[in-house]
Amino acid sequence: MPPSSAQAITAWAQQIRAGEIRAISRAITAIENHAPQAEPLLRELFRHTGAAYLTGVTGAPGTGKSTLVDRLAAHFRQRDQLVGVIAVDPTSPYSGGAILGDRIRMQSHAGDSGIFIRSMATRGFLGGLARATAEVALLLDAAGKQQILIETVGVGQDEVDIVRIADCVVVVLVPGLGDDIQNMKAGLMEIADIFVLNKADREGADRLEEQLHAMLSLVMPRDGWHPPVVRTVATENRGIDELAAAVEKFRQHFESSGERNRKHVEHWKNRLVEMLESRLLEKVLSGRNGEAKLQELAAAVAARKKDPFSAVSELLQSSGLSA
Secondary structure (H helix, E strand, O other): OOHHHHHHHHHHHHHHHOOOHHHHHHHHHHHHOOOOOHHHHHHHHHOOOOOOEEEEEEEOOOOOHHHHHHHHHHHHHHOOOOEEEEEEEOEOOOOOOEOOOOOHHHHHHOOOOOEEEEEEEOOOOOOOHHHHHHHHHHHHHHOOOOEEEEEOOOOOHHHHHHHOOOOEEEEEEOOOOOOOHHHOOHHHHHHOOEEEEOOOOOOOHHHHHHHHHHHHOOOOOEOOEOOOEEEOEHHHOEOHHHHHHHHHHHHHHHHHHOHHHHHHHHHHHHHHHHHHHHHHHHHHHHOOOHHHHHHHHHHHHHOOOOOHHHHHHHHHHHOOOOO
16 A cells, blocks of 8 residues: 555544544445445554444334434433444435435434434345444444444344344334244344333233243343343333443443453454455455356356366365365
8 A cells, every 4th residue: 555545544544533524424435335445444443442332223123223222322422422323224226325314313413423323224235234334333433432322124134143243232122013022033032132122101011021021031141141121112211221221231241251352252253254255255256267267167066067166176276275
């Protein structure tokens, strides 16, 4: 990288660390677009990360996650904490951007420089959305945000992958949406550190809570932690203080037990493997005729003229890597 380019990256990183909104926004766009400046910028910023606390908020559409995140962000701001919000949104079929933009319901924070809100569209990442979200979280961490809230669009596999990067995972349920506990995915039960029963003033809330407690009684606690159930009515700001208290209690429990550090080690182990896979794939396919060779071998395997194991060995050898 030329000196002038290195100087530009350093200056950009300094602007981000100073919390300059335009610099942060440009950096997130670079990450989303896989721009060549993204990696050197994150390298420059990485040593300044690690202080933020990441809370993932997931649940089916219609559970009121956006309002809940909005109120939780306001709670942290009232306590003078700097907040970052990453909202993973569905994709517009017309513009390709996030349908909800920067979250209309969160615009009450528009004049507050202590909170940064960014929507990320689910389009075009081909399984890399969790990585992009993790990199944006690193960026906001380097920008001095003390609390980072990651809200997902639903509870599918992509969302489970995204919230695995969080220190604390909040799963939101509401009565009356067919959220029958018996039908809840096992993976969701495994990743939840705190359950929120939102819209708890609705009919059926007591029954849903009873079902949830019954199911939780069958789950082995992780390192002595039993996921609590917090009742909220986010639209009326009810239960938000209790939720924030539960998040803080979880933080204290897992920091004192060393579980948070172990989770971070496991997270970075997985990330390093993903990055290694990505680099190797890029190396194999970026060579001369790499894509054409892949297409040729795929056709040979499909026609049963070659087995897939030999095909992979041939790709590795053609890129200068031993099989």
